[in-house]
Amino acid sequence: MTAHIIDGKAFAASVREKVAGHVARLKDGHGITPGLAVVLVGEDPASEVYVRNKGKQTVEVGMASFEHKLPAETSEADLLALIEQLNADPAVHGILVQLPLPGHLDSDLVINSIDPAKDVDGFHISNVGLLGTGQKSMVPCTPLGCLMMLRDHLGSLSGLNAVVIGRSNIVGKPMAQLLLGDSCTVTIAHSRTKDIEEVCRRADILVAAVGRPEMVTGDWIKPGATVIDVGINRVPAPEKGEGKTRLVGDVEFASAVEVAGAITPVPGGVGPMTIACLLANTVTAACRANGLPEPEGLTA
Numbered sequence: 001m002t003a004h005i006i007d008g009k010a011f012a013a014s015v016r017e018k019v020a021g022h023v024a025r026l027k028d029g030h031g032i033t034p035g036l037a038v039v040l041v042g043e044d045p046a047s048e049v050y051v052r053n054k055g056k057q058t059v060e061v062g063m064a065s066f067e068h069k070l071p072a073e074t075s076e077a078d079l080l081a082l083i084e085q086l087n088a089d090p091a092v093h094g095i096l097v098q099l100p101l102p103g104h105l106d107s108d109l110v111i112n113s114i115d116p117a118k119d120v121d122g123f124h125i126s127n128v129g130l131l132g133t134g135q136k137s138m139v140p141c142t143p144l145g146c147l148m149m150l151r152d153h154l155g156s157l158s159g160l161n162a163v164v165i166g167r168s169n170i171v172g173k174p175m176a177q178l179l180l181g182d183s184c185t186v187t188i189a190h191s192r193t194k195d196i197e198e199v200c201r202r203a204d205i206l207v208a209a210v211g212r213p214e215m216v217t218g219d220w221i222k223p224g225a226t227v228i229d230v231g232i233n234r235v236p237a238p239e240k241g242e243g244k245t246r247l248v249g250d251v252e253f254a255s256a257v258e259v260a261g262a263i264t265p266v267p268g269g270v271g272p273m274t275i276a277c278l279l280a281n282t283v284t285a286a287c288r289a290n291g292l293p294e295p296e297g298l299t300a
């Protein structure tokens with residue numbers, strides 16, 4: 001039996017359609033155009049993949065897109081001044097500072113200077129604390145997208161064993177919080193975990209977010225498990241005619257698809273959902289900022 005392939009690209013399109021509906025309602029009914037500001041400091045190859053689709057999709061759903069491209073040598077003071085300006089701008093409902101930042105900038109300081117209500121990445125310490133205590137917050141886009149796909153595929157997650165591989169602040173930790181919020185029994189595995197294959201084989205839900213190409217193979221997976229592959233790794237293409245590089249996940253798809261019950265592909269899985277959830281968070285932020293009921297089905 002081969003796994004059901006969860007189509008993140010199609011799911012993301014349906015999320016964007018919902019977002020577009022809410023944007024239209026905000027515009028026509030209330031004269032509000034949700035706006036997303038993206039701040040890029042310097043150039044990072046991994047970030048470029050992301051930026052390519054994002055501005056386009058923001059405009060496609062009817063929102064305003066503000067891009068601020070700053071040189072790599074921008075000072076912390078100048079970056080903080082820009083964020084202060086965006087915090088104060090009523091046309092800006094969401095602010096995203098592209099990570100990683102150049103080494104001379106303190107990313108914790110920068111992220112925590114964003115107004116938490118406009119922190120559509122959900123990385124501000126206030127949002128992290130709100131999520132961890134089950135209060136209304138901005139939820140990080142990648143874990144939110146994973147949660148939406150899991151709920152859509154499985155219905156209830158209650159009582160299931162979930163294993164998250166990776167303990168980053170942007171994926172692993174918030175993902176674990178969301179799964180706990182949906183009453184999973186959650187394990188966070190990482191590079192120092194003993195018998196990691198064994199730990200993973202107990203998972204009904206396996207989320208791989210380590211950034212190591214094809215680390216998880218079919219023999220790590222419980223038959224029938226739902227596998228979410230967060231990894232986006234660019235590796236050299238083995239065959240001529242495939243271009244110089246190709247994208248692979250943290251899961252070895254060919255062996256995993258034979259064992260899992262369902263699996264997300266790379267590309268076309270978590271990546272498109274991340275961008276869709278960024279737009280969803282922006283429309284949610286715009287509703288909250290104006291005291292309007294928040295969109296249903298777009299929040300955790």
Ligand SMILES: Nc1nc(=O)c2c([nH]1)NC[C@@H]1CN(c3ccc(C(=O)N[C@@H](CCC(=O)O)C(=O)O)cc3)C=[N+]21
Nearest residue numbers: 046047049050097098099100121267268269271272274
């Ligand atoms: N503050 C901040 N927030 C982020 O969310 C953030 C960031 N910084 N820095 C960079 C990473 C990277 N990231 C991606 C999102 C979607 C795709 C995506 O849609 N990928 C396509 C593949 C695109 C292709 O074919 O190259 C897919 O998986 O199908 C990729 C990468 C968000 N990031």
